[in-house]
Amino acid sequence: MAGKALTALITVVIGIGAALILYYALNKLAEMLPDKWEERVKPIFYVLPAVLAIVVYLVYPAILTVINSFKDRSSTEWVGTENYQTLFTDKGFQEAVFNTLLWILVVPAACVVLGLAIATLADRLGPNGEKLSKTTIFLPMAISLVGAATIWRFVYYAAPAGQPQIGLLNAALGQFGMDPVAWLQQSQYHFNSFLLMIVLLWSQVGFSMVLLSAAVKGVPVDTMEAARIDGASERQIFFRVVVPQIKGTIITVYITVLIGVMKVFDIVYVMTNGNFNTNVLGNEFWNQLSTNFNNGSAAAIVVVLMIAVIPIMIYQVRHFRAEEANA
Amino acid sequence: MTFPATTVIDDTPKAATRAPSARGEGNPAKAGWLTKTFLTVLCVLWMVPIIGTLVTSFRPLDDANNSGWWQVFTHPFDNLGNLTFDNYTRAWENSNMGQAFINSLAITLPATFIPILIAAFAAYAFTFMEFWGRDVLFLGIVGLLVVPNYVAFVPMLKIYGNLGMNGTFPAVWLAHIGFGMSLAIYILRNYMATLPKTVIESAKIDGASHFQTFFRLILPMSVPALASFAIFQFLWVWNDLLVALVFIGPGANEPVTVALAGLRTSVGQGWELTTAGGFIVIILPVIVFLAMQRFFVRGMTAGAVKG
Numbered sequence: 001m002a003g004k005a006l007t008a009l010i011t012v013v014i015g016i017g018a019a020l021i022l023y024y025a026l027n028k029l030a031e032m033l034p035d036k037w038e039e040r041v042k043p044i045f046y047v048l049p050a051v052l053a054i055v056v057y058l059v060y061p062a063i064l065t066v067i068n069s070f071k072d073r074s075s076t077e078w079v080g081t082e083n084y085q086t087l088f089t090d091k092g093f094q095e096a097v098f099n100t101l102l103w104i105l106v107v108p109a110a111c112v113v114l115g116l117a118i119a120t121l122a123d124r125l126g127p128n129g130e131k132l133s134k135t136t137i138f139l140p141m142a143i144s145l146v147g148a149a150t151i152w153r154f155v156y157y158a159a160p161a162g163q164p165q166i167g168l169l170n171a172a173l174g175q176f177g178m179d180p181v182a183w184l185q186q187s188q189y190h191f192n193s194f195l196l197m198i199v200l201l202w203s204q205v206g207f208s209m210v211l212l213s214a215a216v217k218g219v220p221v222d223t224m225e226a227a228r229i230d231g232a233s234e235r236q237i238f239f240r241v242v243v244p245q246i247k248g249t250i251i252t253v254y255i256t257v258l259i260g261v262m263k264v265f266d267i268v269y270v271m272t273n274g275n276f277n278t279n280v281l282g283n284e285f286w287n288q289l290s291t292n293f294n295n296g297s298a299a300a301i302v303v304v305l306m307i308a309v310i311p312i313m314i315y316q317v318r319h320f321r322a323e324e325a326n327a
Numbered sequence: 328m329t330f331p332a333t334t335v336i337d338d339t340p341k342a343a344t345r346a347p348s349a350r351g352e353g354n355p356a357k358a359g360w361l362t363k364t365f366l367t368v369l370c371v372l373w374m375v376p377i378i379g380t381l382v383t384s385f386r387p388l389d390d391a392n393n394s395g396w397w398q399v400f401t402h403p404f405d406n407l408g409n410l411t412f413d414n415y416t417r418a419w420e421n422s423n424m425g426q427a428f429i430n431s432l433a434i435t436l437p438a439t440f441i442p443i444l445i446a447a448f449a450a451y452a453f454t455f456m457e458f459w460g461r462d463v464l465f466l467g468i469v470g471l472l473v474v475p476n477y478v479a480f481v482p483m484l485k486i487y488g489n490l491g492m493n494g495t496f497p498a499v500w501l502a503h504i505g506f507g508m509s510l511a512i513y514i515l516r517n518y519m520a521t522l523p524k525t526v527i528e529s530a531k532i533d534g535a536s537h538f539q540t541f542f543r544l545i546l547p548m549s550v551p552a553l554a555s556f557a558i559f560q561f562l563w564v565w566n567d568l569l570v571a572l573v574f575i576g577p578g579a580n581e582p583v584t585v586a587l588a589g590l591r592t593s594v595g596q597g598w599e600l601t602t603a604g605g606f607i608v609i610i611l612p613v614i615v616f617l618a619m620q621r622f623f624v625r626g627m628t629a630g631a632v633k634g
Contacts, residue, residue: 002429004429004430004432004433005429005432005433007433007496008432008433008434008436008437008496009436011433011436011437011441011496011500012436012437012440012441015437015440015441015500016440016441016444019441019444019445020444023444023448023538024538027536027537027538031536040458040459042452042456042537043452043456043457043458043461044458046448046449046451046452046456046537047448047449047452047453047458047464049445049448049449050445050446050448050449050508050511050512051449051464053442053445053504053505053508054468054471054505054508054509056505057476057479057483057501057502057504057505057506057508058471058474058476058478058479058505058506058509059471060482061478061479061480061481061482061483062474062478062479064481064482065478065481065482068481068482075481075485118366118369121358121362121365121366122366124357124358124362125358125362125363125366129358129363129366132370133366133369133370135617135620136370136373136374137369137370137373138620138624139373139377139613139616139617140373140377141616142562142609142612142613142615142616142617143377143566143609143612143613144565144566144567144568144584144608144609144612145566145568146566146568146584146587146588146608147566147584147587147605147608147609150380150587150591150601150602150604150605150608151376151377151379151380151605152376153591154376154379154380154383154598154601154602155376155379157598164393164394164395165395166383166391166392166393166394166395166396166598168375168376168379168395168397171395171397202373202376210624255473259473259475262475263475263477265568265569266568266569266584266588269568269588270588270591282477282569285477285480286569286572289480289481289484289573290572295481295485298480298481299481301477302475302477302478302480302481305475305477306474306475306478309473309474309475312473313470313473313474314470316469316470316472316473317466317469317470320466320469321466
């Protein structure tokens with residue numbers, strides 16, 4: 001056991017050492033060239049290892065994934081659009097798409113609203129109260145989604161009727177003399193999906209709150225004062241003065257959470273494994289890959305995700321360019 | 328890896344972010360009892376699941392499965408005496424959590440520290456050097472920030488399979504280095520862009536090479552951004568489940584997240600073990616997070632608010 005820890009440390013040292021030697025060698029190599037070439041080659045040498053890592057682990061596999069999505073389960077024979085046809089006619093997959101859309105619709109928006117509410121309200125507390133409440137809400141962000149899912153599975157736990165209920169929700173029901181409910185199996189109106197979303201919200205609202213809190217504090221008090229003098233109510237000040245000035249941060253938070261939601265996997269995998277109509281694309285991908293050993297379908301699911309992410313990508317690049325132009 | 332607009336600016340102290348007003352510091356609107364009640368209730372709701380898990384992890388099997396954890400508070404005399412560290416010993420030794428904890432360290436440390444230098448060199452070139460295609464390349468990296476790492480799994484499994492690398496630590500080290508690289512470059516480049524250009528120019532005039540400028544000036548000045556990325560990457564790799572499931576899977580090399588997910592499916596595991604396992608998974612990131620929180624928050628906020 002200690003051996004592995006030692007290996008890790010040695011790897012860190014060797015890894016960083018090797019990188020140092022590599023850059024030193026590349027730099028020396030560039031310096032041996034004539035001045036004109038040195039200026040041209042050096043930046044490329046500096047950038048090359050990083051770009052190579054990105055190409056090998058994102059760009060190249062992305063291309064292969066698109067290709068694999070048109071091949072069979074073991075990526076040997078071409079099958080045309082069969083994987084996509086099977087996927088989109090499969091009821092289970094439609095269910096996963098619908099649930100993912102539901103997550104996309106609910107979680108980012110709820111995250112922004114809750115985060116903004118907490119940020120605005122906590123801003124009015126004294127410094128100690130503000131710090132304590134913010135740390136409390138922020139803390140789950142450090143907890144892995146596997147850990148969060150385990151914690152919440154315990155809250156939703158249902159023992160058979162008649163046995164002592166050790167899950168918090170069912171114990172609360174018991175206090176009112178009600179029978180226990182198997183919460184995670186309640187699929188009418190996607191109730192159980194919403195229960196899973198609560199776990200992600202619990203984990204992510206802190207992120208949203210911290211970013212929005214800083215933005216709210218950055219709103220000049222003068223603008224709020226001016227509105228107040230003009231007779232605006234607190235509600236009007238919030239929606240007409242504060243919100244427009246923090247729009248940029250709201251969009252940033254929304255997009256960040258949105259990307260996380262599209263890929264959501266851990267929570268569903270640990271809590272229901274997609275059963276009881278709670279499946280999502282991330283979990284379906286894992287099922288195709290590990291249970292069905294179907295590379296073609298798994299790749300097709302990833303392509304669907306990639307296409308969904310393109311608009312965000314375009315927005316991201318545009319946003320960055322606009323920001324650079326302002327700087 | 329989803330922190331799109333994360334720039335790191337260290338020299339914006341929190342107190343100064345509030346724009347000055349005629350009445351001085353702070354929000355003139357003060358919290359009423361409704362606000363205070365709402366926030367208190369919310370904070371309690373936020374913590375109760377964690378407390379329940381923590382308490383259960385110290386209760387013996389019979390207690391944990393026959394009475395709710397809150398009994399420890401409502402009937403302290405019946406329960407407090409029974410609390411035990413036994414679950415942790417059993418989870419650590421019998422359920423492979425101890426081995427998995429070491430594995431997680433072995434995966435996380437290299438995957439956190441090795442990409443930093445590589446990304447820093449690239450960020451330096453993107454910020455301070457001129458070369459053909461620089462801006463287009465960087466825009467490409469900005470775009471790649473949002474690409475889900477799912478794209479890598481199917482092809483890399485095959486490539487790793489051919490190389491005999493599936494199930495090994497280097498497979499996940501390299502994967503995490505690749506997945507984290509675009510964010511690392513992005514954070515560091517945005518930070519370096521805020522450093523005063525005059526410093527670089529005077530170093531140039533003094534005859535310093537790029538190599539010297541990088542190691543003597545830029546790298547030390549970028550420590551806040553380096554640390555901010557290191558914390559993100561540490562939390563991300565430690566907390567990751569999917570990459571580890573795909574490239575390592577359950578077995579001798581599994582990290583804590585995979586081990587905990589496995590505890591769910593193995594037969595006969597009671598809540599006392601699952602909760603103890605859960606705490607073994609979350610304890611280290613929570614400590615790192617609480618210790619570095621100010622740093623973390625400052626890094627996260629300064630840039631995003633700019634946008």
